[in-house]
Amino acid sequence: MIKLLHVEDDADIREIAMMALELSGEFEILQCSSGSEAIAKARAFAPDVFLLDMMMPGMTGRETLDQMRQDPMLASIPAIFMTARAQHSEIEELLMNGAAKVISKPFDPMALPDQIKQAIQKTDTTK
Template identity: 80%
Template sequence: MIKLLHVEDDADIREIAMMALELSGEFEVVQCSSGADALDKVKSFTPDVFLLDMMMPGMTGRETLDQIRKDSTFATIPAIFMTARAQHSEIEELLMNGAAEVISKPFDPMALPDQIKLAMQKSAQAK
């Protein structure tokens, strides 16, 4: 089972992603509704991969990841960002700053499990 920490402020998107990942049967998912929630939950759940919404109130996905990575335990865990603002320059910047992948919203729920696994493979090969 792939342990995934999903951080998303939109309840509908959390539910769709959870259904898609559960259907695949390959993921153990812990969901968080905010960056602060993720900082709390990551203390007791060490994921194999992070799936983070970019635009959230309070703390963006990138700020959340920066805070999580202050703990060296999480320094090399691949991070995938989801964003509705999929500007080419923004995607390039995220990838250059260590994102394993950037998935545009709206996303294809049926493709999500494979997109995550492919990003994890690319990340492992890059190390």
Template identity: 70%
Template structure:
């Protein structure tokens, strides 16, 4: 069972992702609606993978990941970004800050679990 923390401000996307990952049966999912909430939850939770929305009010996904990386137990946890702005330059920039992968929105709920598993195997 892979422990995943999902940080997404859109409640509908959180729900679709949770249903998709629950259906796959390979994930224990903790969800957060903002970067600040995620940073609070990871104080005593160590996920196997971090799934982050890129554009959120307050802290962006990138800022959230930068703060998470300061915590020793999260320094090497694979991070995957989800974004509607998946242009080549932005994808490269996210990979340069440590993203294991970038998933484009809208995403395919039926393949989300496999996309995550493939990204953390790379």
């Protein structure tokens, strides 16, 4: 089972992602509605991968990851971003700064489990 920490402020999107990932039967999921909640729970959950929404009120996905990276236990966990802005330059910048993958919204829920698995594999091979 892949332990995935999903941070997303939109409850509907959380539910759709949860449903799609549960259907694959390969994920153990913890969902948080904000970056601060994720930071508070990440260490205890010890995820294999982060799935972070970029645009969130308070703390953005990027800021959330930056904070979690300061914890040595969480520093090397691959992170996947979801963004509704999908600006080419923004995607490039996230990839350049260590993102394992950037998924544009709207995403295909049925393709989501495979996208996450591929990103983890890619990170493993590059380590």
